[in-house]
Amino acid sequence: MPLAIYVLGLTIFCMTTSEFMVAGMMNTLAEQFGVPVSAVGYLISAFSAGMVVGGPILTAALLNTPRKKAFIALSVVFLVGQLLGAIANSYEVMMVSRIITGVASSAAFGVSISISASLVKENERGRAVSIIFGGLMIATVLGTPAATWAADAYGWRFSFWAVAVLVLLSGITALRLIPSLAKPEPTRLRHEMTAFRNRKLWAAYLTSFLIIGATFAAFSYFAPIFTDLTGFSAASIPILFVVYGAATVIGNLITGRLADRYTMQLLAAGLIVLSIALLAFAIGVHEPLIVIPAVIVIGLAGVPMNPPMVARVIRTGGSGLMINTVHTAIVTFGVVVGSSVGGLAISAGYGLAAPIWVGVVLALAGVLSLLPYMMGGISRREIADMEG
Template structure:
């Protein structure tokens, strides 16, 4: 792998740490701005909403700019938003900062994947994508805990400034180590949107959204399930979440190695394991051993299917930044949908285990979303069989004539 791929992974790590870090400083921000805990939660929703809507819009504005320059522009835009967050004087100014960074992060994700696809051959794109996406995994394992520790020791503003420094370093590394991108041929918006007139692409988007929705319907409520249903002590929760995080890193390494050759098999097998893990967790949430095994399984096969998801999207519609940015938005929508529906079932009185059943339903729907691919394979095999039959008949005729 070219070293530039790891630079892109650092960029994603820095931006994703910014996305997650608010979850570790909710109490501090609530006291700082004099708002409720739920209002601070909206800062996370605002970031995610900006990724879903704003990222593709910003990407459209950058279509005719060389990809390296586009990424540097997005890093600069992100730095402005993150610095505003570190200086925030009110809840409203912090919300503006979160929207800016959310938009830049979504577009940055799409452009980074597009750049990484151009740095390697088609046979290595899945592995390269796994390294870039690995920045997201490492952010959950290292970035979020580190930001929380810094916040506890030095205050939340220091955590924000540390991310500013990380993003600045990734921007400098991008300037020095990522090769210059050629100026693209003039791209019309209509031409770029033509890539979306593709059933295979939308099927791939649907699968990605459902995989992440299934995972986050469960992950979003791990803490209360582990303590109030399974009965773990609160002090065990960080350890169990770290175990989940390590499982995602290991899973990402495995799928990254295999995604180029077995993307669809990874998605099908991964969805089966994910759904089985969620159902097992829901049925055995009162058992410590079953819970730990389920958490590990969900970690290995949930989010780590990202490289296979990215490979499928790029094979369906190419490596354009808009296609990849919309994929990021679709994934983020899955996060929002899974978390929200899981929360609604708890609020509706169905119990803390209900989000696990929501995740299981998402997993089943994800498997159903693969049916168009299965049908296409069956049709191709049928055509191939008929073709071989015709060849055999021709051979028989030739032999008889001879």
């Protein structure tokens, strides 16, 4: 893989760390800005909303910009937002910071995938994407805990400044290592939008939404489920999250290697395994010997489906900026819907295990979304096209 791919992964690592690190400093930020903890939770939602809504809009403005230039510009926008958060002296300023960084992050994902598709052979795109998404997964395993630790040791502003410095360094490195790709052909937004008339593209989007929604419906409530239902001590929770995170990294390495050659098979097998693991988790939620293997399998078969998900989208709709940015927005929307519906199920009185059952339903819906392929409803030629 070209070094530029790893630089893209580093930038995504920084942006994902920024997205989730607020969760580890909720009490501190609530005290700093004089707001309830629930209001700090909205800072995470604002980042996600920026990704879902603002990312595609910003991408539309960059359609005719050379990919390298667009990536650098988005890194600068993200850096500005991150710096604004580092110096924020009010809740409102921090909210603006989170929206700016969320918008830039979504568009950066789309541009990164588009650049990676241009730097490698067609049969290596899945592996390249796995490196980019590896940055996301390592951020959840190392970046977010490190930012939380730094915030406790040196203050929350230190963590914001540290991420800003890393973004600056990755941007400078990208400037040197990403080759100057050919300027894209002049494209009108109306022309770019014609790709969205493809029903198979929306079928791919739907599957991606359901996979991520199922995973995050359960993942968002791991901590209270582990302590209140399974009986783990509070001190063991970080270890369990590291185990889960390590499983996602390993799964990503595996799917990245296989995504180009076995795209649809991976998605089908992954969804079936994810459904079984979530079902086992829901039924055996009080038994540690069932919960631990189930969580590991969820880590292996949930988020690591991103490389085959992206490979399917690229083969179905192409590697255009809008196609990949909208895919990123839909995946992010899956995170929001999965965690929100899980929370609503708890609020409705169905108990802490309810989000896991929400995950089961979404995962089974994902299996159903692939039934045309699994039942042979797609022609052999179409399958061959999808699998390269």
